[in-house]
Amino acid sequence: MKLASWNVNSLRVRLPHLTDWLARAQPDAVCLQELKTEDAKFPRAELEAAGYQSAFAGQKTYNGVAILSRSPPGEVSSGIAGFADEQKRVIAATVDGVRVICVYCPNGQAVGSEKYDYKLRWFAALTDYLAAELKHHPQLAVAGDFNVAPEDRDVHDPKAWEGQVHVSEPERAALRALIELGLTDSFRLFEQPEKSFSWWDYRMMGFRRNAGLRIDHILASPALAKRCRSSTIDKDPRKLEQPSDHAPVIAEFS
């Protein structure tokens, strides 16, 4: 099973890139974030024509998540059970026997802000939710935009970013708490190039300078991690005209 995650930063704008990429990369399932579109405008037919079924939870302008899959998605649910949230950031479905949970974690804006507090509360709720999901689904993947760079090697300039949102210690601790449920960062199961990132700022020629962060992750449960055969970041779509600021991340399972 080839599983991918991609923050598309507007599904409407990125649909041509997405369908081209699906045809080329041939994933079995894809988690999408930042659809920025309401459900009534979700391009279900176009994606079906590309060979993918869709489960989605969208809203106007902001957020929005989807899971695309070649096989029919089962047991679809959205949101975090027990955590009331207007923002559409989580959708889950069972695909080919794997519980796939697609997440768009809050940005946090700035350390100490209201949005930062929300980010930390959201992570705590997600951790409780995943603990319960893991009990029911030994084969489980959490894939998405976590908006946290786990370690300094996931940051192009750790000194410049020190203490900032996306790398601050409370955020990293929140991600660690989630990982300590028994999840594995699939990317780090394998030797990787130095300075591997999944997001680059649109400004200041961030991509050309490789001034990026690795904030998009595919986490695997113990049983699923054993099946992981590769984990990569596909930078090619970031090179196109009018790209998303994120690149797709991919993990393959036997």
Place this chain on the structure above:
DNA sequence: ATGGCTACGATCCGTAGA
């Protein structure tokens, strides 16, 4: 120098992302 792009929705800029 705290900016720099991009997308959105409603304009002719503000909000948000990261």
